[in-house]
Amino acid sequence: xxxxxxxxxxxxxxxxxxxxGTQAALSQTLKAVQDRGQxxxxxxxxxxxxxxxxxxxxxxxxxxxxCRAIAAAVLNDPTKVKFVPLTAANRFTALQSGxxxxxxxxxxxxxxxxxxxxxxxxxxxxYDGQGFMVRKSLKVNSALELNDAAVCVQQGTTTELxxxxxxxxxxxxxxxxxxxxxxxxxxxxxxxxCDSYTTDSSGLYGERLRLTDPSxxxxxxxxxxxxxxxxxxxxxxxxxxxxVRWTHYAMLNAEELGVNQKNVDxxxxxxxxxIRRLLGVEGQFGQGxxxxxxxxxxxIKAVGNYGESFERNVGQGSPLKIARGLNALWTxxxxxxxxxxx
Amino acid sequence: xxxxxxxxxxxxRRFGNVALQAAFVVAVGGxxxxxxVNAAQNLAHENIASGxxxxxxxxxFDISQTLIDYSSSTSTFGRAFWVGLLNTLLVAAIxxxxxTVLGFVVGIARLSRNWLVAKLAGGYVELIRNVPLLLQxxxxxxxVLKTLPELHGSMTLPAGSFLNNRGLFLPRPEFPPSxxxxxxxxxxxxxxxxxxxxxxxxxxxxxxxxxxxxxxxxALIIGLPLVVTLLTDVPIRFSYPQLGRFNIMGGIEIxxxxxxxxxxxxxxxxxxxxxxxxxxxxxxxxxxxxxxxALGLRPRSTLRLVVVPQAMRVIVPPLTxxxxxxxKNSSLAVxxxxxxxxxxxxxxxxxxxxxxxxxxAVTMAxxxxxxxxxSLLMNLYGYSVAxxxx
Numbered sequence: 001x002x003x004x005x006x007x008x009x010x011x012x013x014x015x016x017x018x019x020x021g022t023q024a025a026l027s028q029t030l031k032a033v034q035d036r037g038q039x040x041x042x043x044x045x046x047x048x049x050x051x052x053x054x055x056x057x058x059x060x061x062x063x064x065x066x067c068r069a070i071a072a073a074v075l076n077d078p079t080k081v082k083f084v085p086l087t088a089a090n091r092f093t094a095l096q097s098g099x100x101x102x103x104x105x106x107x108x109x110x111x112x113x114x115x116x117x118x119x120x121x122x123x124x125x126x127y128d129g130q131g132f133m134v135r136k137s138l139k140v141n142s143a144l145e146l147n148d149a150a151v152c153v154q155q156g157t158t159t160e161l162x163x164x165x166x167x168x169x170x171x172x173x174x175x176x177x178x179x180x181x182x183x184x185x186x187x188x189x190x191x192x193x194c195d196s197y198t199t200d201s202s203g204l205y206g207e208r209l210r211l212t213d214p215s216x217x218x219x220x221x222x223x224x225x226x227x228x229x230x231x232x233x234x235x236x237x238x239x240x241x242x243x244v245r246w247t248h249y250a251m252l253n254a255e256e257l258g259v260n261q262k263n264v265d266x267x268x269x270x271x272x273x274x275i276r277r278l279l280g281v282e283g284q285f286g287q288g289x290x291x292x293x294x295x296x297x298x299x300i301k302a303v304g305n306y307g308e309s310f311e312r313n314v315g316q317g318s319p320l321k322i323a324r325g326l327n328a329l330w331t332x333x334x335x336x337x338x339x340x341x342x
Numbered sequence: 343x344x345x346x347x348x349x350x351x352x353x354x355r356r357f358g359n360v361a362l363q364a365a366f367v368v369a370v371g372g373x374x375x376x377x378x379v380n381a382a383q384n385l386a387h388e389n390i391a392s393g394x395x396x397x398x399x400x401x402x403f404d405i406s407q408t409l410i411d412y413s414s415s416t417s418t419f420g421r422a423f424w425v426g427l428l429n430t431l432l433v434a435a436i437x438x439x440x441x442t443v444l445g446f447v448v449g450i451a452r453l454s455r456n457w458l459v460a461k462l463a464g465g466y467v468e469l470i471r472n473v474p475l476l477l478q479x480x481x482x483x484x485x486v487l488k489t490l491p492e493l494h495g496s497m498t499l500p501a502g503s504f505l506n507n508r509g510l511f512l513p514r515p516e517f518p519p520s521x522x523x524x525x526x527x528x529x530x531x532x533x534x535x536x537x538x539x540x541x542x543x544x545x546x547x548x549x550x551x552x553x554x555x556x557x558x559x560x561a562l563i564i565g566l567p568l569v570v571t572l573l574t575d576v577p578i579r580f581s582y583p584q585l586g587r588f589n590i591m592g593g594i595e596i597x598x599x600x601x602x603x604x605x606x607x608x609x610x611x612x613x614x615x616x617x618x619x620x621x622x623x624x625x626x627x628x629x630x631x632x633x634x635x636a637l638g639l640r641p642r643s644t645l646r647l648v649v650v651p652q653a654m655r656v657i658v659p660p661l662t663x664x665x666x667x668x669x670k671n672s673s674l675a676v677x678x679x680x681x682x683x684x685x686x687x688x689x690x691x692x693x694x695x696x697x698x699x700x701x702x703a704v705t706m707a708x709x710x711x712x713x714x715x716x717s718l719l720m721n722l723y724g725y726s727v728a729x730x731x732x
Contacts (some may be wrong), residue, residue, distance in 0.1 A: 089689055093698050096390060116391035117696040138588070149588040150508060155685065156693025160403040164414035175589060176404035179679040180689060188679065192492045193507055193598075195588045235389050 029101050029233070029240040030074065030290055038080045041067035042100035045085025046183055048206035049314040049322075050106050059083045062313040063104040065303045066125060066231060069247050070102060072302035073295040087181050088156045092117050095232060102233050102244055106200065108158045109230040121230040122244040125306075127326040127335050129223035130162050131201040133208060136218050138195060143222040147172040150194035152185040154178070159199050162225040186210060200227045205320040243289050250296040252338030253278050254305035256329055261304035264297060278341050285341055296341070306336065381699060396695040397423075403690055405681045407597050419691050426686030427708060433603055433682060434669045434712070440608040441668060442661075445615025450645065452620050463616065470613035475671055478610055483602040483678045490598070493589070502582040503593075510596040511583035523574055524567045531566035535559035599680035603672065611668045618660045622653035651727070658724035665720065666713045673709075683708060 033039050043063055044051035051061040059081075068078035086094050086105055095103045096118055106128075107113075109121040132143050132151070140146065143166075153160050155178040167174040177194050179185040186207050189197040197207065201223060208214045231248075233241050254260065257275050259267045267275050276282040279300075280293035287293065303309055310327060311317045328334025385392045397420040404414045409428045412421055451463040470478070487507050491497060496506040504511040535558075542553035571578075583593030626649050634644040675682040676689060683705060692701040 089693055092693075092696055096388060096698075112694075113696070116389075118385075118388035118390035146588070148586050148591055155403075155690045160690065161694065164402055164404050168415050174404060175406060177406050177679055178403075178681065178685070178690065180676045180685065184677075184679065191487055191507065193487060236387075 029237050030243065033074055033101055037075065038082055039067060039071040039075065039102070040082050040084060040100045041070075042086045042091055042094055042103040042105055043067065043083040044105045045083075046181070047106060047203055048209050049202065049318055049320045050206065051083070051085075051104070053083070060313065062126065062309060063106060063231070065309045065313060066247070067102065067104045069251060069299045069303045069309075070244060072298040073243065073247055073250075073291055076298055078302035088154055089180060092119060092232075095119055095234060098234070101240075102231055104231040106203065106229050107232055108200075108227045109232075110158060113232075118235050119232045120235050120241050121232050122241055123248040124228040124230045124335075125248050126202065126229040128200040128202050128227040128229050130159055130198060130225040130227055131204050131223055132196045132198050132220045133189075133204045133217050134196045134220060135192075136216055140220070143220045143224065144170060144172070146174075146196060148175070149196055150175040150177055151196045151198055152177045152179065152189045152194040153198055154182045154185050155180060157199070158225070158227065163198055166224045182207065200229070202314060202320070202322055205314075205322055209319055239290060243291065246289065246341075247299060248306075249339045250278065250299050250341065251303075251306040251309065252329070252336055253341055254296070254300045255307040256331065256338050259300055259305060260308055261300060264300045268297070274341075283342070385699065391695070391697060392700065394700060396691075396697060396700075399695075401691070401694075403694070405686055406679075407595075407600065407681050419695065422691055423683070423687050423704075426681060426683035429681055429686070430669075430672055430675075430683040431712070433600065433607070433672045433675070433680070437604055437607040437611065437668050437672065438665050440604065441611040441615055441664075444608060444612035445664075446619050448612060449616035449619030450623070452616060453623060467613045467616050470609055471617075475606065475610050476674055476677060479603065479606040479674055479677060482606045483599070486598050486602045486605070493585075496585065496590070502580075504583055504585065504590055506590075507598060508589065508595075509598055510601070511590045512594045512596070513580040513582045514592065514594045516579045516581060518577060518579075520574070521578070524571050527567040527570040528563070531562040531564075534566075535562045538562065597680065599675070599678050602678055603675050603680050607668055607671060610671070611664055614664050614667070615661060618657055618664060619653070621660070622657035623649055625656045626652045654727045655724065655729060658720060658727065662717050662720040662724075665716055669712055669716065670709060 041064075043059065044061070046052065047061070049061055051059065051063045053059045064083065067081050067083070071081045072078040084094065084100050086100075086103070091103055091105055091107065092113070094100050103119070106126070107121075108128075109124060113119065114121060132146065134140050134146075146167075151163060151174060153163055153176060160176070160178065163174070163176065175194075177185075177188060179188065182199065182203070185199075186197060188194060190211050197204070199207065201219065204219050208217055208219070211217060231244055233244055253274070254264075257272070257278065259275060259278070264279070268279055268281060270276065273282070277285065279297045280286060280295065284293060286295040289295070304312070307324075307329075310324065314320045314322045315324065324332070324334060326335050328336065330337040382392060398418050400415070401417050401419050401422045402414055403422075405412060405422065405425050407429055408425045409432065410421075410425060411417075412425050448463045448466060451459050452467065454460045454463070490505065490507040493506050493508060496504040499505055502513050538559055539555050542555045546552050581592050583590045583595075630648055630652065631644055634648045635641075639647065672682060673684040676685045679685070688701055688705045692698055695701070
């Protein structure tokens with residue numbers, strides 16, 4: 001009788017424990033990051049220019065810089081970041097489950113992702129579009145000549161969907177070869193398993209560097225889709241979303257105002273009201289986010305302004321040499337528009 | 343032999359047993375229910391879509407091998423699920439057949455009296471069993487792909503086929519409606535072969551004279567439809583693969599991913615099946631072999647008529663396990679891009695819809711059903727070869 005009672009009690013107790021529901025404390029991300037003393041950032045891990053560890057294990061890239069900027073704002077130390085490499089397959093579940101605090105992994109902001117995945121996108125930090133890469137020896141000059149071609153693509157991406165749409169819209173037939181990771185897709189393209197590789201245009205330039213003979217491949221001129229890349233956070237934590245969003249706008253405003261990594265200390269003495277508000281000399285803008293007022297100063301000191309980060313990672317200062325194009329400032333004909341810090 | 347009958351358990355203790363079991367079932371059921379409710383609540387709280395509404399939404403992506411009609415613009419996620427499932431079943435079915443054949447051959451070879459054959463078989467088993475399947479799969483995929491020529495250097499094979507690193511392209515036969523007659527003849531041929539076999543066995547049991555069955559059966563299965571085809575003059579058209587600018591269009595395409603997956607799965611599982619077969623054969627008492635030899639049977643006939651039929655009852659349960667392993671290992675197709683159920687459903691569909699819980703639950707349920715069905719069939723076969731005891 002005693003044995004029955006104890007077994008019953010244990011199992012019922014366990015059931016009740018589970019029934020209470022594990023209400024994970026996901027709404028206090030800022031507090032969790034500060035307590036932990038480290039930002040956990042979901043990154044790519046294999047994409048040159050955006051998120052890639054070098055042979056010594058130091059992570060570099062455009063998305064990596066963004067995470068370092070957040071860490072500088074929140075923890076005052078851009079090195080206190082742990083990068084978790086994620087594939088296209090598990091990036092959203094990693095964010096949803098709380099494994100990472102922010103997803104900075106060249107992720108496209110789409111409606112279905114915004115509304116049905118339980119994630120929010122902070123701000124578009126890279127306007128991109130999907131393109132195709134082919135071998136020069138195929139003598140193809142336009143994506144419209146790719147009828148009946150075999151195209152390698154990574155599964156679970158907007159790329160897969162756009163590819164099917166584009167070929168259907170242009171009455172071309174297509175053979176898709178899908179792989180779980182970009183690595184395998186690129187390797188298959190390299191061994192001529194398929195005629196073309198497709199992904200975001202910035203990714204094409206990055207992946208081209210990894211082929212056995214980069215100069216034997218060209219990127220076709222057509223951009224077949226809109227791919228606004230944006231860092232993502234979990235829904236329900238508005239304060240954290242604000243921090244991530246305004247990190248991006250701080251970097252944009254710095255470039256618009258001519259503040260960069262080298263002159264930011266001198267700019268503290270500036271008389272221009274915009275610069276004084278941005279760097280926290282005037283106003284209490286950091287407090288609304290739970291940070292000290294020199295949050296933007298820390299960001300720019302750590303990673304520089306938007307233009308510096310762009311040029312260093314994917315622009316003329318990098319092997320990718322991508323032009324600013326749509327990512328130029330709005331004053332120079334591009335789409336990057338820094339919301340005012342006031 | 344008969345011992346004193348055990349005293350009947352006192353009613354109180356029997357009641358206690360039943361009550362304990364009932365309470366355990368209720369508790370486990372309660373746990374499961376609580377887990378599901380908890381998951382649903384958390385999903386709703388996080389604003390993550392849940393439910394199976396996505397099943398009828400348009401898929402939007404392409405699949406490289408589809409055994410049924412599928413189009414990226416009109417087919418639904420549900421259709422993509424069936425495509426992936428059929429691809430998995432295809433690999434599993436062919437893999438099981440090939441692995442069994444190879445496994446039996448290697449298992450028996452390992453017991454051969456020929457020293458070289460035995461050592462080679464042993465070496466094969468030891469090597470293949472101890473290297474992880476994923477590594478073997480990647481080896482075969484890269485070995486299969488790299489040795490094949492590129493598109494423009496395709497090997498032309500007889501009957502207008504092409505072989506290159508995009509696949510094996512065979513001419514596709516197009517059957518006119520009048521082909522049904524030939525299919526009917528094939529069916530009649532198969533039934534006749536089965537009847538012939540049953541009759542031959544009964545004749546042998548009654549008179550002791552063995553009746554040759556293999557060649558007449560083959561003649562019926564293949565010859566009868568062939569004769570009907572020639573007599574009725576059914577026109578079978580072939581659509582030949584054409585080498586286009588980028589690709590070969592037309593014809594039947596056999597993906598290199600499929601071949602690599604089949605080769606890796608077959609070789610890997612055959613190594614394990616070989617050991618199971620060897621264990622089964624060694625489990626047959628040596629007296630059986632001695633008696634067969636005393637009766638004048640040659641070693642090959644002994645094996646075929648006396649040892650292996652008795653070994654089967656020992657072989658079937660672990661063989662079932664190996665089959666289930668093969669079916670589940672086929673999910674490694676994800677690593678090489680073969681569009682099986684995991685790659686298509688738990689990969690593409692999961693990512694596009696974002697509904698991880700439902701998709702993974704369905705995938706697990708499907709594998710469970712396939713495995714249970716396989717083990718059920720194998721158990722039925724096992725009962726039929728089991729020793730009938732008094």
